[in-house]
Amino acid sequence: MHVCHFNAAFASLTAADFIERILFGALRVRLLIVGDDFRFGAGRSGDFALLRAAGARLGFRVEAMESVTLDGERASSSAVRDALQAGRIEHAARLLGRPYAIDGRVVRGDGIGRQLGFHTANIRIKHERPPLRGVFAVEVRGLPGGPHRGAANLGYRPSANQVTRPLLEVHLLDFSADIYGAHLSVRFLHKLRDEMKFPDFAALRAQIASDVAAVKAHFQL
Numbered sequence: 001m002h003v004c005h006f007n008a009a010f011a012s013l014t015a016a017d018f019i020e021r022i023l024f025g026a027l028r029v030r031l032l033i034v035g036d037d038f039r040f041g042a043g044r045s046g047d048f049a050l051l052r053a054a055g056a057r058l059g060f061r062v063e064a065m066e067s068v069t070l071d072g073e074r075a076s077s078s079a080v081r082d083a084l085q086a087g088r089i090e091h092a093a094r095l096l097g098r099p100y101a102i103d104g105r106v107v108r109g110d111g112i113g114r115q116l117g118f119h120t121a122n123i124r125i126k127h128e129r130p131p132l133r134g135v136f137a138v139e140v141r142g143l144p145g146g147p148h149r150g151a152a153n154l155g156y157r158p159s160a161n162q163v164t165r166p167l168l169e170v171h172l173l174d175f176s177a178d179i180y181g182a183h184l185s186v187r188f189l190h191k192l193r194d195e196m197k198f199p200d201f202a203a204l205r206a207q208i209a210s211d212v213a214a215v216k217a218h219f220q221l
């Protein structure tokens with residue numbers, strides 16, 4: 001896989017430069033499959049017809065890939081992001097063809113979880129602005145005997161030393177083990193609510209207890 005870093009130099013490439021320098025010069029493309037509405041190059045001036053014409057001239061094939069639609073809606077990355085942001089997690093999963101998931105390693109937190117009576121594994125995530133936020137019913141993969149179900153909070157934890165980078169914290173149901181360092185994949189299956197600021201730990205604890213009950217009900221446990 002080749003990942004192009006989208007910086008100012010890359011963004012200023014003209015459509016002709018993109019074709020000649022990157023596709024033809026660097027990648028030596030033979031067959032190109034793109035959406036027929038694909039636009040590229042500075043000012044989005046390049047399109048499918050331009051690629052086809054360049055391919056005929058430089059000797060590569062260009063084929064169109066049809067949009068995948070679901071009930072008339074294009075299964076685009078924007079549609080997925082919009083659904084996640086709106087808390088329509090099940091709809092996002094239908095568009096993606098799989099549940100939306102975030103992966104990361106379990107790191108040490110502030111030890112507040114055990115004071116609350118709910119251990120919460122802190123998962124380090126790379127996203128600075130994740131497309132979804134709130135409290136969710138999740139399925140966690142990566143531990144022996146799994147997948148495990150749990151209640152997760154993805155947000156800024158306003159009730160206890162608020163953080164500036166988003167945190168993903170998961171309480172696993174019927175589970176007790178030290179899992180620091182484990183690499184987990186958290187699949188978001190259903191949104192329960194938005195993150196809230198609680199006046200004290202007692203109120204936060206009561207809410208987490210009711211979230212855990214809601215997760216059990218969701219999974220019919």
Ligand SMILES: Cc1cc2nc3c(=O)[nH]c(=O)nc-3n(C[C@H](O)[C@H](O)[C@H](O)COP(=O)(O)O)c2cc1C
Nearest residue numbers: 109110111112113120151153157158159160195196
């Ligand atoms: C199901 C669940 C829901 C949570 N909801 C909130 C919330 O609405 N607001 C909040 O500030 N923190 C919420 N938390 C985060 C807790 O504040 C956090 O897990 C706790 O402070 C433990 O932190 P620690 O793992 O760093 O010790 C939630 C945690 C879980 C597991």
Ligand SMILES: Nc1ncnc2c1ncn2[C@@H]1O[C@H](COP(=O)(O)OP(=O)(O)O)[C@@H](O)[C@H]1O
Nearest residue numbers: 109110111113114119120172175176177178179
């Ligand atoms: N049911 C559980 N769900 C999540 N983590 C658990 C569970 N039981 C034990 N743990 C362990 O407890 C840790 C979280 O405990 P917590 O008191 O919230 O600690 P931290 O200081 O890491 O925030 C997890 O990283 C994991 O190793």
